[in-house]
Amino acid sequence: SQTIHQWPATLVQPVGSPLSLECTVEGTSNPNLYWYRQAAGRGLQLLFYSVGIGQISSEVPQNLSASRPQDRQFILSSKKLLLSDSGFYLCAWSGIGQGNTIYFGEGSWLTVV
């Protein structure tokens, strides 16, 4: 069966520090990968998605970047965090094709102080 792992679960970082959140998927090949951010009362916002190694699409301009160095690895990064980057970050994957379910990881709480 497929599983998705995301870490760290909780992170407190000072303003201006770098960020790296990692996500790996097991039990499937060539998945679509996604990073979402969830802010209170604002639902889920898609930040990045990837349909293959090295292929990253950004949905909104921001202080963050994403990379996919391996087929089942997705990394969310920042060189200098802002207070507004605080939130709950969710990695997700889906199979290729329309109507496929998107499966979410357990999420990472980021607090920028």
Added chain:
Amino acid sequence: AQSVTQLGSHVSVSEGALVLLRCNYSSSVPPYLFWYVQYPNQGLQLLLKYTSAATLVKGINGFEAEFKKSETSFHLTKPSAHMSDAAEYFCAVQNSGGSNYKLTFGKGTLLTVNP
């Protein structure tokens, strides 16, 4: 462009009462529709999805939803609420056309179940 509106950011019901969470969508092409549930500090779990087969979709934990094209709605229901149903619920839409499979989410509805 696709969008989702969830009517009511907070719904409160008594245990044993009917649960009705409302979702309306906007899509220029036939949509795929999803309901997810999120328990505190956890990721999202799929409850059910509509992918152009039967319009009445049954999901896990006794939930079901009906796709009504004329009303552009996909409301989530459960006949009898349990305390364990207390969570946040998200409706999402995916266009059936296009080259990517992004989901657009509503802002969520927090369900409270009172004893």
